[in-house]
Amino acid sequence: xxxxxxxxxxxxxxxxxxxxxxxxxxxxxxxxxxxxxxxxxxxxxxxxxxxxxxxxxxxxxxxxxxxxxxxxxxxxxxxxxxxxxxxxxxxxxxxxxxxxxxxxxxxxxxxxxxxxxxxxxxxxxxxxxxxxxxxxxxxxxxxxxxxxxxxxxxxxxxxxxxxxxxxxxxxxxxxxxxxxxxxxxxxxxxxxxxxxxxxxxxxxxxxxxxxxxxxxxxxxxxxxxxxxxxxxxxxxxxxxxxxxxxxxxxxxxxxxxxxxxxxxxxxxxxxxxxxxxxxxxxxxxxxxxxxxxxxxxxxxxxxxxxxxxxxxxxxxxxxxxxx
Amino acid sequence: xxxxxxxxxxxxxxxxxxxxxxxxxxxxxxxxxxxxxxxxxxxxxxxxxxxxxxxxxxxxxxxxxxxxxxxxxxxxxxxxxxxxxxxxxxxxxxxxxxxxxxxxxxxxxxxxxxxxxxxxxxxxxxxxxxxxxxxxxxxxxxxxxxxxxxxxxxxxxxxxxxxxxxxxxxxxxxxxxxxxxxxxxxxxxxxxxxxxxxxxxxxxxxxxxxxxxxxxxxxxxxxxxxxxxxxxxxxxxxxxxxxxxxxxx
Numbered sequence: 427x428x429x430x431x432x433x434x435x436x437x438x439x440x441x442x443x444x445x446x447x448x449x450x451x452x453x454x455x456x457x458x459x460x461x462x463x464x465x466x467x468x469x470x471x472x473x474x475x476x477x478x479x480x481x482x483x484x485x486x487x488x489x490x491x492x493x494x495x496x497x498x499x500x501x502x503x504x505x506x507x508x509x510x511x512x513x514x515x516x517x518x519x520x521x522x523x524x525x526x527x528x529x530x531x532x533x534x535x536x537x538x539x540x541x542x543x544x545x546x547x548x549x550x551x552x553x554x555x556x557x558x559x560x561x562x563x564x565x566x567x568x569x570x571x572x573x574x575x576x577x578x579x580x581x582x583x584x585x586x587x588x589x590x591x592x593x594x595x596x597x598x599x600x601x602x603x604x605x606x607x608x609x610x611x612x613x614x615x616x617x618x619x620x621x622x623x624x625x626x627x628x629x630x631x632x633x634x635x636x637x638x639x640x641x642x643x644x645x646x647x648x649x650x651x652x653x654x655x656x657x658x659x660x661x662x663x664x665x666x667x668x669x670x671x672x673x674x675x676x677x678x679x680x681x682x683x684x685x686x687x688x689x690x691x692x693x694x695x696x697x698x699x700x701x702x703x704x705x706x707x708x709x710x711x712x713x714x715x716x717x718x719x720x721x722x723x724x725x726x727x728x729x730x731x732x733x734x735x736x737x738x739x740x741x742x743x744x745x746x747x748x749x
Numbered sequence: 750x751x752x753x754x755x756x757x758x759x760x761x762x763x764x765x766x767x768x769x770x771x772x773x774x775x776x777x778x779x780x781x782x783x784x785x786x787x788x789x790x791x792x793x794x795x796x797x798x799x800x801x802x803x804x805x806x807x808x809x810x811x812x813x814x815x816x817x818x819x820x821x822x823x824x825x826x827x828x829x830x831x832x833x834x835x836x837x838x839x840x841x842x843x844x845x846x847x848x849x850x851x852x853x854x855x856x857x858x859x860x861x862x863x864x865x866x867x868x869x870x871x872x873x874x875x876x877x878x879x880x881x882x883x884x885x886x887x888x889x890x891x892x893x894x895x896x897x898x899x900x901x902x903x904x905x906x907x908x909x910x911x912x913x914x915x916x917x918x919x920x921x922x923x924x925x926x927x928x929x930x931x932x933x934x935x936x937x938x939x940x941x942x943x944x945x946x947x948x949x950x951x952x953x954x955x956x957x958x959x960x961x962x963x964x965x966x967x968x969x970x971x972x973x974x975x976x977x978x979x980x981x982x983x984x985x986x987x988x989x990x991x992x993x994x995x996x997x998x
Contacts (some may be wrong), residue, residue, distance in 0.1 A: 538958025
C-alpha cells in the first residue's frame with residue numbers, strides 16, 4: 427500500500443494534500459498497489475473526499491488526544507498505520523505539519539526520507555525521488571535503502587487530479603496521549619490569503635522598492651490579479667519592517683508559482699535559487715543588465731513606480747482577479 | 750543546563766553549484782564553505798541561554814578535518830567546548846541523526862539546537878529525526894524560545910502565521926531566521942578559542958536511509974522577450990501576453 431497523510435482545514439482536504447494524494451494514486455497504479463489516505467485529528471469530517479482523488483481506503487485516527495497537533499503523537503499514528511497496513515511508501519505534503527511529522531515518522535520506521543520532492547517514480551517496486559537541492563540550483567535523484575520509503579511533496583508541483591477510488595472508511599485507534607510536545611495555540615491566524623509556498627501568483631519586491639511603505643503598490647497589484655506579495659532578502663534585511671515570512675530565496679521560502687513578478691529585484695543567486703522553479707517569470711527593473719532578465723519570460727526595463735500602478739489599473743480594467 | 754548545538758558546514762549561498770565527475774556529488778572546487786546560516790541562530794540562542802540563566806554549550810559537527818573551521822568559530826562565539834564527529838556529515842540526514850544520537854545519549858543534554866535545515870541539502874530532517882532517535886520532544890522552525898523548569902515553550906512558523914508548541918525537556922529545537930540576531934566573534938572570544946581544544950571522535954556506524962544517485966543542474970530557461978514602449982504600453986502588452994500566451998489568467 428501507498429499511504430498518504432492528509433490534512434484537513436475547515437472540513438476540506440487541503441490542496442497540497444490533494445496533490446500528494448493524486449501523485450500517490452499515480453504511483454499506486456504504476457506499481458499495482460492500493461492507495462490509502464490517513465487522517466488524524468479530533469474529527470475526520472471531510473475525509474470521505476479522499477475517494478475523489480483515488481483513495482481505495484480512507485483511514486481515520488480520531489480522538490481527543492489528536493485534537494491539537496503533536497509531532498510525536500502524529501508520527502506515532504503514521505508509523506503505526508504504515509506497519510499495520512504493511513505500507514511500503516508514506517507520502518505527505520511538504521507543509522508546516524508535513525515537514526514536521528514526516529521525518530520523525532521516517533526515523534521511527536527506520537526509513538529513508540526525501541523532503542520537498544518535485545518528482546516521484548516507482549522503480550523496481552521502490553520509490554525514487556527527484557528533489558531540488560541548493561535551493562534549486564541543482565536536482566538530486568534520491569533512491570532509498572530502506573524497506574519503507576517516506577517523502578514529502580512540494581506544494582504546487584503535482585496536479586490534484588480527480589480520479590474516483592473505492593474510499594472504504596476504516597477507523598484507526600488514536601493513541602492515549604501523554605505526548606512529548608503539543609501545539610497549545612495558533613497565533614496570527616492566516617489572513618485568508620494563501621501562504622507564499624502555496625500561492626499561484628506572487629508579486630515580489632526587492633531593494634528597488636526603496637521603502638517598506640511602497641510595498642502597498644505590490645499589494646494593490648497582487649489584489650488585482652489574485653496573488654500574494656513576497657520580498658527579496660535585500661528588502662527584508664533593509665530594516666523596512668518586512669517579516670521574514672515574506673522572504674523568497676535560499677534563506678527564505680522556495681516557491682514554485684505559476685506566475686512570479688519580480689519588481690526591483692536584481693536577481694542575486696540566492697534569490698534566483700528560491701524562485702527559478704516558477705512557471706512564468708516577469709521582471710520589472712530599471713537596470714537592463716540586471717541578472718533577473720536572463721530568467722524572465724517577459725522583461726520590462728522601466729521604473730516600477732510607473733509600471734506597477736499601470737499594471738494594477740489595466741488588470742482591474744480587464745477584470746483579471748475576479749475569476 | 751547542558752546544550753548541544755549541532756552545526757553543519759555548507760557551500761556559501763552565493764556559490765555556483767557544479768556537479769563532480771561522478772555525476773552524483775558536488776564539485777568542491779571553488780566552493781567557499783560557511784556555517785549553515787540557520788545554525789548561526791541555533792548557536793546564538795545557546796549562547797544567550799548561557800548568558801541568561803547559565804548553561805554549558807557544546808558545539809558539534811559531523812564531517813572531515815575541514816569542518817573544524819565552523820567549530821573554531823563556534824568556540825570564538827562562546828561555546829565552551831567543541832566536538833568533531835568524524836564521518837559523512839553531508840549525506841543522508843537519518844545517518845547523521847544516528848551519529849549525533851549515539852554521541853549524545855547518556856551525556857545529560859537538556860536541549861539540542863540546530864538550524865531548521867542545512868543549507869544545500871535542504872532536507873530539514875536531521876532535527877526531527879534526532880528527536881525521534883533519542884525519543885524526546887521537538888519543535889521545528891522556531892522563531893521564539895522560552896525555557897521553564899524542565900519545559901519549553903516555542904513559537905514556530907507555519908503557513909500564514911505561527912503556533913505555540915509546549916513540551917518537556919530534553920528537546921530538539923530547530924532555529925528559523927528571526928529567532929535572534931547572531932553576533933560576530935569578538936577579538937577576546939577569538940583569542941580565548943585558541944586555548945580551547947576540539948575533541949575528535951570517530952562517528953558511530955549508522956544506517957543510511959537514502960542516497961543520491963545523480964545530481965544534475967536544472968534545465969536552462971528559454972530566452973524571454975522584452976516589452977518595449979512607455980509604461981502604459983508595457984503594462985498592456987504584459988497583461989495581454991500573460992493572458993494569451995502564458996494563459997495565466
